Amino acid sequence: TLTPILLITFPTATHYFMWEKMRLPIGATFCVMTLHFGQWMNRVFNFYYWAWFPVNFTAPGLMIPSAIFLDVTLMMTGSYMFTALFGGMGWSLLFYPANWTWLAPFHLAYKHPSGPLMSIADLMGMGMC
Numbered sequence: 049t050l051t052p053i054l055l056i057t058f059p060t061a062t063h064y065f066m067w068e069k070m071r072l073p074i075g076a077t078f079c080v081m082t083l084h085f086g087q088w089m090n091r092v093f094n095f096y097y098w099a100w101f102p103v104n105f106t107a108p109g110l111m112i113p114s115a116i117f118l119d120v121t122l123m124m125t126g127s128y129m130f131t132a133l134f135g136g137m138g139w140s141l142l143f144y145p146a147n148w149t150w151l152a153p154f155h156l157a158y159k160h161p162s163g164p165l166m167s168i169a170d171l172m173g174m175g176m177c
Contacts, residue, residue, distance in 0.1 A: 051109045052140040058083065059115055063122065063131075073123035080115035113146045114139040 063075035095101040121135035122128075154169040 052111070052114065052143040055080075055083070055109070055111055056136065056139055059111075059118065063118065064128075067122060073119045076115040076118040077112070080111045084112070109143065110146045110150065111143065114142045117142055 059076035059079040062079035063073075066072045066075035066078065091103055096103045117138040118131065118135040121138065122131040125131060125134075151169060154172060155167050157165060158168050158171065159165055160171065
């Protein structure tokens with residue numbers, strides 16, 4: 049619940065700038081794509097190359113469908129108020145289903161070396177997702 053709340057601040061600021069100055073309704077998507085690129089570079093270089101931690105255990109939350117929804121809401125309405133009300137609501141409601149696609153393979157059964165049968169998502173700490 050914390051990720052969509054914290055990650056909406058930068059895309060909305062970029063969204064406002066690109067809409068006011070250039071009339072392009074792609075601010076949120078542009079910002080989220082650059083945030084994802086930065087997050088992946090952080091995970092690859094800091095977790096994998098530095099600490100030798102598996103990269104697939106550190107995947108960021110997928111926010112691209114939420115950003116596209118926010119951009120489409122502004123493009124269709126042209127109003128900041130409706131974009132804040134409906135786009136912000138869609139932003140948070142799309143976060144959880146958007147992450148199902150990359151979390152699905154981790155729900156396979158796995159026989160842990162210490163004994164219990166669990167899923168890989170439980171081993172990663174994402175078993176409730």
